[in-house]
Amino acid sequence: MxxxxxxxxxxxxxxxxxxxxxxxxxxxxxxxxVPIFRGKGSMWENPEARKLASKAGPPWNTRETWEFYEWRRKLVSKCKPxxxxxxxxxxxxxxxxxxxxxxxxxxxxxxxxxxxxxxxxGNMWKGRCVRCGKIVSLPETPLKNIPPYCECGTALRPHVVQFGEPxxxxxxxxxxxxxxxxxxxxxxxxxxxxxxxxxxxxxxxxxxxxxxxxxxxxxxxxxxxxxxxxxxxxxxxxxxxxxxxxxxxxxxxxx
Ligand SMILES: [Zn+2]
Missing domain, CATH: 3.40.50.1220 (TPP-binding domain)
Structure with missing residues:
Protein backbone atom coordinates (compact mmCIF):
# COMPACT_ATOMS: atom_id res chain seq x y z
CA MET A 1 0.00 0.00 0.00
CA VAL A 34 -16.33 -4.03 21.51
CA PRO A 35 -18.89 -6.77 20.78
CA ILE A 36 -20.43 -6.21 17.35
CA PHE A 37 -24.08 -6.42 16.33
CA ARG A 38 -23.70 -7.94 12.88
CA GLY A 39 -21.98 -10.82 11.15
CA LYS A 40 -19.55 -13.43 12.37
CA GLY A 41 -18.50 -13.09 15.99
CA SER A 42 -21.44 -10.83 16.81
CA MET A 43 -22.71 -10.66 20.37
CA TRP A 44 -25.86 -12.56 19.38
CA GLU A 45 -23.75 -15.70 19.32
CA ASN A 46 -23.71 -15.37 23.11
CA PRO A 47 -26.83 -17.06 24.60
CA GLU A 48 -26.81 -14.73 27.62
CA ALA A 49 -26.99 -11.68 25.34
CA ARG A 50 -29.93 -13.19 23.45
CA LYS A 51 -31.73 -14.03 26.67
CA LEU A 52 -31.22 -10.57 28.17
CA ALA A 53 -32.06 -8.76 24.93
CA SER A 54 -35.30 -10.73 24.51
CA LYS A 55 -36.61 -9.22 27.75
CA ALA A 56 -35.56 -5.65 26.91
CA GLY A 57 -38.13 -3.55 25.11
CA PRO A 58 -40.36 -0.49 25.05
CA PRO A 59 -40.72 1.78 26.96
CA TRP A 60 -37.04 0.91 27.52
CA ASN A 61 -36.88 2.24 31.09
CA THR A 62 -37.37 -1.11 32.76
CA ARG A 63 -35.12 -3.27 34.90
CA GLU A 64 -34.98 -5.87 32.10
CA THR A 65 -33.68 -3.34 29.55
CA TRP A 66 -31.01 -2.10 31.93
CA GLU A 67 -29.92 -5.66 32.73
CA PHE A 68 -29.15 -6.11 29.04
CA TYR A 69 -27.39 -2.74 28.91
CA GLU A 70 -25.40 -3.45 32.03
CA TRP A 71 -24.18 -6.67 30.40
CA ARG A 72 -22.99 -4.65 27.40
CA ARG A 73 -21.62 -1.75 29.49
CA LYS A 74 -19.56 -4.14 31.59
CA LEU A 75 -17.96 -5.65 28.45
CA VAL A 76 -17.30 -2.23 26.90
CA SER A 77 -15.86 -0.84 30.14
CA LYS A 78 -12.89 -3.17 29.58
CA CYS A 79 -12.28 -1.85 26.04
CA LYS A 80 -9.77 0.90 25.37
CA PRO A 81 -9.65 3.35 22.46
CA GLY A 122 -26.68 7.89 21.27
CA ASN A 123 -24.34 6.76 24.03
CA MET A 124 -24.64 3.74 26.31
CA TRP A 125 -23.01 5.69 29.17
CA LYS A 126 -26.00 8.03 29.35
CA GLY A 127 -29.63 7.64 30.35
CA ARG A 128 -32.59 9.71 29.21
CA CYS A 129 -35.75 10.51 31.12
CA VAL A 130 -38.87 9.28 29.34
CA ARG A 131 -40.87 12.02 31.10
CA CYS A 132 -38.82 15.23 31.16
CA GLY A 133 -36.23 14.33 28.48
CA LYS A 134 -33.23 15.09 30.70
CA ILE A 135 -30.02 13.33 29.64
CA VAL A 136 -28.02 11.96 32.58
CA SER A 137 -24.42 10.77 32.55
CA LEU A 138 -24.12 7.21 33.95
CA PRO A 139 -20.41 6.39 33.74
CA GLU A 140 -20.28 3.74 36.45
CA THR A 141 -20.90 0.04 36.04
CA PRO A 142 -22.47 -1.74 37.81
CA LEU A 143 -25.12 0.90 38.40
CA LYS A 144 -26.20 1.52 41.96
CA ASN A 145 -29.87 1.29 40.99
CA ILE A 146 -31.47 -0.65 38.17
CA PRO A 147 -33.28 1.04 36.55
CA PRO A 148 -31.56 4.37 37.35
CA TYR A 149 -33.87 7.28 38.12
CA CYS A 150 -34.13 10.89 36.95
CA GLU A 151 -34.36 13.61 39.59
CA CYS A 152 -38.01 14.06 38.52
CA GLY A 153 -38.70 10.59 39.91
CA THR A 154 -39.09 8.73 36.60
CA ALA A 155 -37.01 5.72 35.55
CA LEU A 156 -34.42 6.54 32.87
CA ARG A 157 -34.04 4.65 29.62
CA PRO A 158 -30.66 4.13 27.91
CA HIS A 159 -29.82 7.15 25.73
CA VAL A 160 -29.46 4.85 22.75
CA VAL A 161 -31.53 4.78 19.56
CA GLN A 162 -33.27 1.41 19.37
CA PHE A 163 -34.00 -0.37 16.10
CA GLY A 164 -36.88 1.35 14.39
CA GLU A 165 -36.56 4.56 16.41
CA PRO A 166 -35.68 7.84 14.70
ZN1 LIG B 1 -37.03 13.40 34.38
Missing amino acids: NLEEFVKKLGLTINPKLHVVVLTGAGISAESG NAAHYTLVEMEKYFEDFCLITQNVDGLHGKAGSKNVLELH IDPNVLTAALTACSRAELFFVVGTSGVVSPAAQMPLIALQHGAKVVEINPNPTVLTPYMTISIRGKAAEVLPQLWKTFLLFSQKQEVKF
Whole structure:
Protein backbone atom coordinates (compact mmCIF):
# COMPACT_ATOMS: atom_id res chain seq x y z
CA MET A 1 0.00 0.00 0.00
CA ASN A 2 1.54 3.27 -1.09
CA LEU A 3 -0.19 5.97 0.92
CA GLU A 4 1.74 8.77 -0.80
CA GLU A 5 0.18 7.70 -4.09
CA PHE A 6 -3.26 7.73 -2.46
CA VAL A 7 -2.76 11.22 -1.07
CA LYS A 8 -1.47 12.50 -4.43
CA LYS A 9 -4.53 10.99 -6.11
CA LEU A 10 -6.77 13.06 -3.83
CA GLY A 11 -5.27 16.23 -5.29
CA LEU A 12 -5.99 18.29 -2.18
CA THR A 13 -3.80 20.80 -0.42
CA ILE A 14 -3.75 19.56 3.16
CA ASN A 15 -4.10 22.53 5.46
CA PRO A 16 -5.98 23.38 8.68
CA LYS A 17 -8.67 25.26 6.74
CA LEU A 18 -10.00 22.18 4.94
CA HIS A 19 -13.53 21.17 5.95
CA VAL A 20 -13.15 17.61 7.17
CA VAL A 21 -15.79 15.09 8.21
CA VAL A 22 -15.20 11.57 9.53
CA LEU A 23 -17.90 8.92 9.80
CA THR A 24 -17.06 5.92 11.98
CA GLY A 25 -18.89 2.63 12.38
CA ALA A 26 -18.68 -0.66 14.25
CA GLY A 27 -15.36 -1.64 12.64
CA ILE A 28 -13.32 0.90 14.59
CA SER A 29 -14.89 -0.30 17.86
CA ALA A 30 -14.51 -3.97 17.00
CA GLU A 31 -10.75 -3.37 16.77
CA SER A 32 -10.94 -2.33 20.44
CA GLY A 33 -12.81 -5.52 21.31
CA VAL A 34 -16.33 -4.03 21.51
CA PRO A 35 -18.89 -6.77 20.78
CA ILE A 36 -20.43 -6.21 17.35
CA PHE A 37 -24.08 -6.42 16.33
CA ARG A 38 -23.70 -7.94 12.88
CA GLY A 39 -21.98 -10.82 11.15
CA LYS A 40 -19.55 -13.43 12.37
CA GLY A 41 -18.50 -13.09 15.99
CA SER A 42 -21.44 -10.83 16.81
CA MET A 43 -22.71 -10.66 20.37
CA TRP A 44 -25.86 -12.56 19.38
CA GLU A 45 -23.75 -15.70 19.32
CA ASN A 46 -23.71 -15.37 23.11
CA PRO A 47 -26.83 -17.06 24.60
CA GLU A 48 -26.81 -14.73 27.62
CA ALA A 49 -26.99 -11.68 25.34
CA ARG A 50 -29.93 -13.19 23.45
CA LYS A 51 -31.73 -14.03 26.67
CA LEU A 52 -31.22 -10.57 28.17
CA ALA A 53 -32.06 -8.76 24.93
CA SER A 54 -35.30 -10.73 24.51
CA LYS A 55 -36.61 -9.22 27.75
CA ALA A 56 -35.56 -5.65 26.91
CA GLY A 57 -38.13 -3.55 25.11
CA PRO A 58 -40.36 -0.49 25.05
CA PRO A 59 -40.72 1.78 26.96
CA TRP A 60 -37.04 0.91 27.52
CA ASN A 61 -36.88 2.24 31.09
CA THR A 62 -37.37 -1.11 32.76
CA ARG A 63 -35.12 -3.27 34.90
CA GLU A 64 -34.98 -5.87 32.10
CA THR A 65 -33.68 -3.34 29.55
CA TRP A 66 -31.01 -2.10 31.93
CA GLU A 67 -29.92 -5.66 32.73
CA PHE A 68 -29.15 -6.11 29.04
CA TYR A 69 -27.39 -2.74 28.91
CA GLU A 70 -25.40 -3.45 32.03
CA TRP A 71 -24.18 -6.67 30.40
CA ARG A 72 -22.99 -4.65 27.40
CA ARG A 73 -21.62 -1.75 29.49
CA LYS A 74 -19.56 -4.14 31.59
CA LEU A 75 -17.96 -5.65 28.45
CA VAL A 76 -17.30 -2.23 26.90
CA SER A 77 -15.86 -0.84 30.14
CA LYS A 78 -12.89 -3.17 29.58
CA CYS A 79 -12.28 -1.85 26.04
CA LYS A 80 -9.77 0.90 25.37
CA PRO A 81 -9.65 3.35 22.46
CA ASN A 82 -7.20 2.26 19.76
CA ALA A 83 -4.73 4.10 17.52
CA ALA A 84 -7.51 5.08 15.10
CA HIS A 85 -9.51 6.78 17.88
CA TYR A 86 -6.39 8.69 18.98
CA THR A 87 -5.58 9.75 15.40
CA LEU A 88 -9.04 11.30 15.15
CA VAL A 89 -8.26 13.33 18.29
CA GLU A 90 -5.13 14.66 16.53
CA MET A 91 -7.14 15.47 13.40
CA GLU A 92 -9.69 17.40 15.45
CA LYS A 93 -6.87 19.53 16.87
CA TYR A 94 -5.35 20.16 13.42
CA PHE A 95 -8.42 21.11 11.37
CA GLU A 96 -10.39 24.24 12.26
CA ASP A 97 -13.59 22.80 10.81
CA PHE A 98 -13.72 19.14 11.80
CA CYS A 99 -16.78 17.02 12.43
CA LEU A 100 -16.72 13.49 13.80
CA ILE A 101 -19.91 11.52 13.24
CA THR A 102 -20.21 8.05 14.76
CA GLN A 103 -22.72 5.24 14.64
CA ASN A 104 -21.13 3.73 17.74
CA VAL A 105 -22.70 4.03 21.19
CA ASP A 106 -19.67 2.86 23.20
CA GLY A 107 -18.30 6.34 23.97
CA LEU A 108 -14.74 5.37 22.91
CA HIS A 109 -14.23 8.56 20.88
CA GLY A 110 -14.92 10.63 23.96
CA LYS A 111 -12.72 8.38 26.07
CA ALA A 112 -9.86 8.91 23.58
CA GLY A 113 -10.28 12.68 23.92
CA SER A 114 -12.41 13.75 20.94
CA LYS A 115 -14.36 16.85 21.98
CA ASN A 116 -17.12 17.23 19.42
CA VAL A 117 -18.74 13.95 18.47
CA LEU A 118 -22.11 13.62 16.80
CA GLU A 119 -23.36 10.32 18.18
CA LEU A 120 -26.08 9.31 15.72
CA HIS A 121 -27.27 6.40 17.82
CA GLY A 122 -26.68 7.89 21.27
CA ASN A 123 -24.34 6.76 24.03
CA MET A 124 -24.64 3.74 26.31
CA TRP A 125 -23.01 5.69 29.17
CA LYS A 126 -26.00 8.03 29.35
CA GLY A 127 -29.63 7.64 30.35
CA ARG A 128 -32.59 9.71 29.21
CA CYS A 129 -35.75 10.51 31.12
CA VAL A 130 -38.87 9.28 29.34
CA ARG A 131 -40.87 12.02 31.10
CA CYS A 132 -38.82 15.23 31.16
CA GLY A 133 -36.23 14.33 28.48
CA LYS A 134 -33.23 15.09 30.70
CA ILE A 135 -30.02 13.33 29.64
CA VAL A 136 -28.02 11.96 32.58
CA SER A 137 -24.42 10.77 32.55
CA LEU A 138 -24.12 7.21 33.95
CA PRO A 139 -20.41 6.39 33.74
CA GLU A 140 -20.28 3.74 36.45
CA THR A 141 -20.90 0.04 36.04
CA PRO A 142 -22.47 -1.74 37.81
CA LEU A 143 -25.12 0.90 38.40
CA LYS A 144 -26.20 1.52 41.96
CA ASN A 145 -29.87 1.29 40.99
CA ILE A 146 -31.47 -0.65 38.17
CA PRO A 147 -33.28 1.04 36.55
CA PRO A 148 -31.56 4.37 37.35
CA TYR A 149 -33.87 7.28 38.12
CA CYS A 150 -34.13 10.89 36.95
CA GLU A 151 -34.36 13.61 39.59
CA CYS A 152 -38.01 14.06 38.52
CA GLY A 153 -38.70 10.59 39.91
CA THR A 154 -39.09 8.73 36.60
CA ALA A 155 -37.01 5.72 35.55
CA LEU A 156 -34.42 6.54 32.87
CA ARG A 157 -34.04 4.65 29.62
CA PRO A 158 -30.66 4.13 27.91
CA HIS A 159 -29.82 7.15 25.73
CA VAL A 160 -29.46 4.85 22.75
CA VAL A 161 -31.53 4.78 19.56
CA GLN A 162 -33.27 1.41 19.37
CA PHE A 163 -34.00 -0.37 16.10
CA GLY A 164 -36.88 1.35 14.39
CA GLU A 165 -36.56 4.56 16.41
CA PRO A 166 -35.68 7.84 14.70
CA ILE A 167 -32.35 9.58 15.20
CA ASP A 168 -32.51 12.82 17.21
CA PRO A 169 -33.35 15.39 14.48
CA ASN A 170 -30.88 17.95 15.90
CA VAL A 171 -28.02 15.44 15.69
CA LEU A 172 -29.07 14.30 12.23
CA THR A 173 -29.38 17.86 10.89
CA ALA A 174 -25.95 18.78 12.26
CA ALA A 175 -24.43 15.68 10.65
CA LEU A 176 -26.07 16.26 7.27
CA THR A 177 -25.04 19.93 7.27
CA ALA A 178 -21.44 18.92 7.97
CA CYS A 179 -21.58 16.35 5.14
CA SER A 180 -22.76 18.95 2.63
CA ARG A 181 -19.90 21.30 3.63
CA ALA A 182 -17.14 18.67 3.63
CA GLU A 183 -14.17 18.95 1.29
CA LEU A 184 -12.52 15.83 2.62
CA PHE A 185 -14.53 12.95 4.06
CA PHE A 186 -13.37 9.73 5.71
CA VAL A 187 -15.53 6.63 6.09
CA VAL A 188 -13.95 4.39 8.70
CA GLY A 189 -15.06 0.88 9.60
CA THR A 190 -18.63 1.09 8.40
CA SER A 191 -20.28 -1.38 6.08
CA GLY A 192 -22.53 1.25 4.50
CA VAL A 193 -25.74 -0.67 5.01
CA VAL A 194 -27.35 1.24 7.89
CA SER A 195 -29.25 4.37 6.89
CA PRO A 196 -29.05 7.32 7.13
CA ALA A 197 -25.32 7.04 7.87
CA ALA A 198 -24.78 5.10 4.66
CA GLN A 199 -26.01 8.07 2.62
CA MET A 200 -23.65 10.55 4.29
CA PRO A 201 -20.53 9.81 2.22
CA LEU A 202 -22.68 9.98 -0.92
CA ILE A 203 -24.09 13.37 0.13
CA ALA A 204 -20.52 14.60 0.65
CA LEU A 205 -19.54 13.30 -2.81
CA GLN A 206 -22.51 15.05 -4.41
CA HIS A 207 -21.31 18.31 -2.87
CA GLY A 208 -17.83 17.84 -4.29
CA ALA A 209 -15.96 16.24 -1.38
CA LYS A 210 -13.14 13.75 -1.87
CA VAL A 211 -14.15 10.63 0.04
CA VAL A 212 -11.68 8.13 1.50
CA GLU A 213 -12.89 4.74 2.69
CA ILE A 214 -10.90 2.68 5.19
CA ASN A 215 -12.24 -0.83 5.68
CA PRO A 216 -10.77 -4.34 5.76
CA ASN A 217 -13.26 -5.49 3.11
CA PRO A 218 -14.95 -3.87 0.12
CA THR A 219 -18.41 -2.46 0.95
CA VAL A 220 -21.44 -1.28 -1.02
CA LEU A 221 -19.90 2.21 -0.85
CA THR A 222 -16.52 1.17 -2.33
CA PRO A 223 -17.40 1.72 -6.03
CA TYR A 224 -18.32 5.37 -5.30
CA MET A 225 -15.25 6.30 -3.24
CA THR A 226 -12.50 8.66 -4.40
CA ILE A 227 -10.07 6.23 -2.87
CA SER A 228 -10.66 3.07 -0.89
CA ILE A 229 -8.00 1.58 1.37
CA ARG A 230 -8.20 -2.04 2.56
CA GLY A 231 -7.02 -2.49 6.11
CA LYS A 232 -7.73 -2.06 9.79
CA ALA A 233 -8.53 1.45 10.95
CA ALA A 234 -6.01 1.25 13.81
CA GLU A 235 -3.25 0.50 11.30
CA VAL A 236 -4.25 2.56 8.27
CA LEU A 237 -5.52 5.77 9.83
CA PRO A 238 -2.37 6.68 11.84
CA GLN A 239 -0.16 5.98 8.79
CA LEU A 240 -2.43 7.91 6.49
CA TRP A 241 -2.47 10.85 8.88
CA LYS A 242 1.35 10.84 9.04
CA THR A 243 1.46 10.90 5.25
CA PHE A 244 -1.03 13.79 5.14
CA LEU A 245 1.10 15.78 7.58
CA LEU A 246 4.23 15.13 5.51
CA PHE A 247 2.40 16.43 2.46
CA SER A 248 1.13 19.51 4.27
CA GLN A 249 4.69 20.33 5.38
CA LYS A 250 5.98 19.88 1.84
CA GLN A 251 3.30 22.22 0.60
CA GLU A 252 4.20 24.83 3.20
CA VAL A 253 7.82 24.72 2.06
CA LYS A 254 6.80 24.81 -1.58
CA PHE A 255 4.51 27.81 -1.34
ZN1 LIG B 1 -37.03 13.40 34.38
